[in-house]
Structure formats: C-alpha cells, structure tokens
Amino acid sequence: MGRSNASRNSNNYEIIKEGEKVSEKIKEYPGHALKAEDFKEGKVLTTKWRPNAKYAWSAGIAVSRFLKELKNGKIIARKCNKCGRIMVPPRMFCEWCFKPTDEWVYVKDTGRIVTYSISYISAERGRLEKPMVVAVIAIDGASENMGILHKVEGVDIEEAKAGKLFGMRVKAVWKPPEEREGAITDIMYFKPLEGEG
C-alpha cells in the first residue's frame, strides 16, 4: 500500500537542473477568459438553472425560547455554571466547557456598541435610499463581549463615519406587542440611550 511507481522507476524523471528557472520557461498560463458581453451577445452557449429548494430552519431549543421571550419584550440568556459565562444568543451547551448549560437568565435590552458599520448597499447589492447603520451590540447583563447583530437608528452619519459611536450606550426599540411575532425583528432597531456617557 502506498508504494508508488514513482519511487520504483527512477528513470521516468527528467531531473530539473540546478539554476533552471522552470516558471520563467512557461510562456503561457492556461485559461480562456470571457467578458459579460460574450454572454449577452450569445457568443458563448450556456445552460440556465434555478434550484427549487425551500427550507424550514428550526430554531432549536435555546433560540426557540429566546424568540418566545422577544415576543414578550424581553431578552433571555443562558448561563454555564462552570465557566460562569452568561451567553447571548443562548445555547443549550457551552462550547468552551462542552457540557450542557445550566440556567436561563434574563438580561437587559440595553447595551454598548462594540463595532458598527454603515451600509450603502442592500442585500441584493443595489444602492440603499438611506444609509443604514448596523452594529454588534454587547448586551447589558450578559458576559463581556456577548453581542448580537442589529440595526442602529437615530445617529448622525457623519459622527458615525468619524468613529464616534464606539462604546455608545443604546437601547432596543420594540415593535408594539400586538405586532411581535417571536422573531429577531421584534426589536426594530437600537437607539442611543439618553443622558448616559
């Protein structure tokens, strides 16, 4: 097993001589490049296909509860008693200690901006009408750096570009209770918390 012809027939090889620059001898690198116009003008044949796949993604045990609490206007986390971390998003096992997590813990709906960016393009890569601030927000009451991704509104774009939003305290703005469905969008966005440094 594993004994190749390579080692048996040593006279199959042409020894590449010392100093011989192999890659400089190569004049042409293979490949036929096409342009977008070649497709539009029908210069190249193609086949088209759209996958017909639909998905029902299960939220799992921990996030199902998380979403249920979002419907109630609350954010819930999960604690591992071994490492002591209070984790958002909650999870049923601790990936550090590799054991089941132990308790549900309610945390606040306020937090600090850990990092953020300003999007001028949509998910389909078109231009947005109004630039949108998205951020990783570390939630108060959870362990350090336990952040979630969400939108931020009510901030000045120029201030944002100048890097002024780092560490800013923000609070969740919820949909009215009758409109909440048990989804991450039950929080519409986070906005700056008044009167805090």
Next chain:
Amino acid sequence: MNMSIEKIRDPRDIKHRFGDMEADYIYTLGVAGERFFREIKENAKIFGTKCTKCNIIYVPPRMYCERCFEELKDWIEVGSKGTVHTFTIAYVDENGNRLEKPEIWAFIKIHGTEGGFIHKLGEVDIEDVCIGMEVEAVFKEKEQRTGSITDILYFKPVK
C-alpha cells in the same frame, strides 16, 4: 453532574423560519462542451474526442483524458446510433407528482465509443423496450435548436 438538557414539551414552542435558496445559475459549457453543442446546434452532428494512447473515444467529448491526463485534440464524428445499455420507466416527475403518461429514460451507449447519453426513448411502446436494442437520435428542427441536450428530442428504435 446533571447531564439532562431541557426538552420542549409543547410543539408550538418550536420556532421555524421559512425561506428558499436565492440564486440563478448560468453555466458555461466549457472548452470541449462549447464545441460539442455547437456541432449539435448547427449541424445535428454528435462528436467525441479520441485518446490514441488509451484507445478510448469520449462521448460527451472531453478536453483531457481522465486516465493518462493528456490533452485531447482529436475530434471524431461518432454518429447518432447506439444501443440501450439500461433503461427505466418513470411514473412520477421530478417533484414526485404522477405523470399523465409514463416516460422511458435510458442510458444509450453510442457505437464505437466509451460513452453515451442519458435521454428519453420515444416512438416505442413500453413492452417493446429491451436492453441491447438499437436506437438513434431524433433532433429538433434547426430553428428550434439552442445548443442544449434537449436539442435531441429522444432516441427512437432503428428499424
């Protein structure tokens, strides 16, 4: 140590999110495929490529031999006749819905080559299909051909 994980008792507590995979695909046919399908589109001719070292003709034609890895430059017209290597009768479509009329799908080996096509059999009754029967390709009219495997409508028995 308590190793149990909390279980959900009420199925209405299990949340799902529904969606689909958004993407459209436009495939190029490749260096060999481009020429193969142009011959089908323009001339209703089927070509293969020959590896003289390994003595095989590939259908559909390939740019290189999978066995000795040499570039293949010998294009040979292989004709449109072959034998049914195996076949099946489909009673349901790709989504599992009942078809009005069952369809006969076969792997047709082209004479003198190492390859062939998966395609439909037509102009034949189910009871008369057998492995080893001789068939030939039936092409669409030239104006309707687009350079696709569907430029061949089906393979029919050779009388």
Next chain:
Amino acid sequence: MLIKKRVAVVGAGMTLFRRRMLETGREMCWEAAKMALDSAGLTLKDIDCVVLGTAPDAFDGQHMKGEYLLDGAGAWRKPYVRVYVGGGTGVFVPIAGWWHVASGLFDTCLVIGEEKMSPCHPHPQYAFSTIWDPILTRPLEPNLIWIFALEMHRYMHKYGIKKEDIALVAVKNKRNALDHPCAQIPAKITVEDVLNSEVLVWPVQRLDISPVSDGAAAVVLCSEDVAKKVTDSPVWIDGVGWCLDSTYWTNRELAYPKYVEYAARMAYKMAGIHNPPKEIDVAEVYDPFDYKELHHMEGLQLARKGEAPKLTKEGVTQRDGDLPINPSGGLLGVGNPIGAAGMMKVCEIFWQLRGEAGKRQVPDARTGLAQAWGDLMQVGTVIIMRS
C-alpha cells in the same frame, strides 16, 4: 511529534484568474494540475493520491462539487478527498496533502485548489446568503460585506488606524500584481483612488476589496526519497498549522484574529521558528480586503498588535523591504477564486524559494510562509516552506 516522512513541493501550476472563464471547473483543474505535473517532469501515473480544495458548491451550482471535479483533478480511481474550510481552503488543501505523504501512507500527492464563481447570478454573493444564522441574522437582510466592515472598523478603532494607512496595502498589492502573468486586476492606483472609490459598507470601499474570480492552482508533493530523484531543488514543507473558532462571531473580539495566532504558533513550533519577523524571508498573507493583510500580519506574529500599518508605511513589506508581504500581488491584485486563492499563494512561495519568480523575485528567499483565512471569520491556516 513523530513525522514519518519529510514532504517537499516539487512542481506548481495555475490558470489565469479571471472574472469569468469558458472552462468548466473540471477543465480548470486539469489545466492547473497538468501544468504542475509537467513542471515537475511527472505524469499522472506517478501520482498516488489526490487532494482537492474548493469552496461552496453553491458558487458553481453543482452539488457534491468535489466528486464532480474529480476527473479533472486526476483522481480517476485513486484515493481522493475534497477538503473545505471556506477561504482557508487554499492553504488547508496542501496541509491535507501533507498528511497523506508525511504519514508514510503515500509517496506522491497531487494537490489542487479550484473555484468557479461565475455561474452564480446575479452575483456570487448570493451563494453566501446561507452562511448567516437563519433565525437571528437573515431576517435583518444582511449583505456579506457587513461582517468585513464590522471587523475592519473595530480594528481601526482599537488601534487608532486611519483609512489612508490601510489603503497603502491595496496600492502595494495591485502594483505588485503588474508582474504576475495570471493577475486579474493589476493596476497602478494611489491612496486617493481608494479613498474616492464607491462606499459600499463604511468603512469598506470598492478598491478595498478583491475581485470575484474563476481559477485553479495546483502543486505536486513528494516524500523525501522521491523528491530527491525528481528535482535538485525541492521546497520542503517544514511547518503546518490550522485552527478554527466558532461561528458566534458576535461574541468575539474582532480586532485580533486569535485563531490565526494559534494556527501560526502550531506551524512555527513544527518548523522550529522562534522569531518570525526575523526568520521568515517572504510571506503571502491572505488579503481579500486590504485591512486583512494588516490584521493577519499581527495574528501571524509578524508585527505587534496595531503595528502592522506602521511597517507598511515604512516600506518594510515591499518586495525590497525587510519582510516582503504578498510579492505576488495577493488576492487584491491577482484575484480571489475562493478555494484557489490560497493555493496561488502557496505556488508563489514555491516559485520564490526556488528563485523562479521572475520580476516578482524577492532576493535571498529561503524560508517562506503562506496563510489563508475564511468561513465566518473563523479559520486560520498556515504553511511554512524552506528551500
């Protein structure tokens, strides 16, 4: 650590990197693999096993892509495996090839990285849409560039780095790429060009990003006894390292890639390197975005935290500097076919260490490093080679 056989790279090859190629994925694999074999003076018969790396099936729109590409990879009826760690694949695939030979199981291994991103319409970015958590992130309709922008902004904030400093990397790499025969978008640009380019997701602008590409690259690995029969100048793989973090990227300090540090330490330990900036002569560091070159330089311990921009400004990372980084032109200049980009870097280090890099040649290159990165900001793969 007991390694049965020392492993050498004896040949390399790659296709052009372009936005859209006529070739199917298989044909690109064959072109790169054939070139690698020819350059080593070997034929397919001499190859015992094949390892292929390629990123999401969703780009090509071909399920079980590894199996589909198999014949073009020369793996017909051979032991074959496809590996995949997102963008980290290009350096992970020679590491997987290294396992095959170092274990003593095989004497020769053909290693290929391939990607065909052009079939995915309207934009290959769509293939990434399912990388996000379906419950907590996708309802927010994210754009892939968000995560890079969030990471870049955190890095800039933590160490007080300005956009102008980061743009120097794009300027350097695109200029280096002018000397690479396969490069997709080599160019002479200035810092102003970068700062004036279209803002996509602040602080990321158009010229900060590497392009979408089709392409393939390959190398041939041999065990020590075989390598010495094949060539007078084998390039030895002396260190390998890889490490992954979780997909809870919102629970991570994004300013510093710890997982890249761990992968690098694993490789340095194996290669016996104690002072990386002094002992590495040339490095190909993963640069899908310009700030990533700086971010990774620090993770690789080639610069202290927050200090990589200073080295770039001082010209240390130019081809004639003390620590040349990305003499090939990197992903920013040559192109980014995800699974093949890291392999392009491995081929570059191979050519550099043999003195075959032509106009891109870094003088006296004896020890080289190639690094790749990817997934949801979570994988670092590192390989160290010596001539």
